[in-house]
Amino acid sequence: MKEKVEKALEKIRPYLRGDGGDVELVEITPDGIVRLRLTGACKNCPMAGQTISQGVERVIRKEVPGTRGVETVGD
Numbered sequence: 892m893k894e895k896v897e898k899a900l901e902k903i904r905p906y907l908r909g910d911g912g913d914v915e916l917v918e919i920t921p922d923g924i925v926r927l928r929l930t931g932a933c934k935n936c937p938m939a940g941q942t943i944s945q946g947v948e949r950v951i952r953k954e955v956p957g958t959r960g961v962e963t964v965g966d
Contacts, residue, residue, distance in 0.1 A: 892919055892955060899954035900927075903947055907933055914947060923959035925951055928966070939963070 896916055907913050912933025917926040927947065929939055936942070948961035 892957060895955040896925055896951060896958070899951045900947075902954070903950055906946070907931075907942075910936075912936065917964050919958075923957050925955075925958055925961045926964050927961060928964055 893916070896919060900914055900916060904913060908931075910932055912929060912931035914933065915928045915930055917928050919925050927943070929936075929943075933939055933942065943961055943963055951961055952958050
């Protein structure tokens with residue numbers, strides 16, 4: 892599952908990097924929750940929640956069957 896999530900993140904990264912940010916996979920829990928860390932400009936962006944829910948999570952759930960959600964974690 893980790894490889895599939897990484898592959899999905901690669902589809903999203905160009906958009907995040909275009910705004911000076913990025914995303915890092917922290918872990919996938921046994922119950923299918925993908926935990927991510929936003930970096931760069933995305934880390935403190937007021938739109939980060941919307942980016943995760945409407946962009947990143949949508950792509951991951953579409954590309955990786957079995958994922959139940961996406962959460963962000965801090966440093």
